[in-house]
Amino acid sequence: MTPGGRVTRRALLRAAAAGTAATVAGCAGGSRSVQVAVVWSGGELDRFRDVVATYPHPVRVVSAGNDIDAFLRARHLAGTSPDVAIMSRPGLVTEYAAREWLRPVRPSTEYAVPIGLGDLLMARGQRFGVWVKAAHKSLVWHLPSMLPEQPTSWDALVALTRRLGALARRGAGPAPLAIGAADGWVLTDWFENVLADLAPAAYDALAASDGDWQGRAVRDTLDRLAELWSIDGAFLGGGRRALLTQYEESVIQVVNSRRAMMVFEADFTAEVVGRxxxxxxxxxxxxxxxxGAGxxxxxxxxxxxxxxADARGGVELVEWLTRADAFRPWLRAGGYLSPNTTIPLTDYADPVRRQLAREMRGPDTLHFDLSDQLPAPFTGSDGIGIWPIMQDFFADVTDGVRADEAVRRATRQLAAAARDADGGR
Incomplete structure (x- = not known):
């Protein structure tokens, strides 16, 4: 999809060709396979294929690449929509449902998710999607030999970063933090964790598109981020270098070259670590x-x-995917975190993910990723929404712009982007 939101002729031709090839492949064996377009690639794609290999009917899995929204829009316009799609943005689910592209689905009786997650997939009183994979996005990773004592509060993290940053500037140690600021979603993950901690009600209001992007909660969150990000020596090579650093490279800086001590990101960081x-x-x-103290x-x-909407066999496959044993091959292989709370914790072969699954079922306040709930023009995936705004803010505070000026500029941009997307005031 072009930056202006138009689907290119080349994208249409690719999508149409993929749809035709899938139909031919599915019919060659005498029975039509169910085609599934997914956001996954690499090892995750292989693991999901292992999962659907146990389904009693043929399933053809297609990786849609980095922008599944553009892929699915092109396929819809070409008349070759897949039967099933697996995507990471609940905002797209309700948008597609409003366009009548989707049909309602039903989960199995073995399916339950944490409070609030299921409501994100409802439209017109009907369910239009089911969660099949979860990500724990409130983790900071490090090597024990590099960081023997973990900071237990935000103030402790700031103090530690100041101390380690001073050593790094003198060449007496690695940078305290690695950050893949070239990927705007990494910065929004930082923003979301701080905002949900400081002002959970404001977080929920922004997710529901009736919050104030220039309000006190957003300003306080950006102030707190500026406090940390502006520390001299915080990042390897400084802020300008961090803005050229992609997520995977930031993990490598901690676990391979050991030029940085800590990196924040979700449980899927373990897959990068493994490689x-x-x-x-x-x-x-x-x-x-x-x-706070909690x-x-x-x-x-x-x-x-x-x-x-025109799928054949898709509803049955999605219902099957919500059975407690459907993802057992992926659970046993590792690298999978289920949103389904009916799955016994003992099914997790990986003790780390077993603990993360336990946390998701605990009493903590749970919030779904904010940027994934925003309207499509505001997400930033097209280069005009929250991701580049957060990159601009990061550039400001790491380049010496006063925090109050950087905050004013960012909140003004956020409010304008929200208005343009009909996603806020």
Missing amino acids: FRSGAETPVSFRFPSA GGALIVGGDVAVVF
């Missing part, structure tokens, strides 16, 4: 530090399965 770490030492994680908010993301 790039050096030596036998296993990284560990701690919860994103809270400003454990702070818990931000979760996830992938949701939907069925397109």
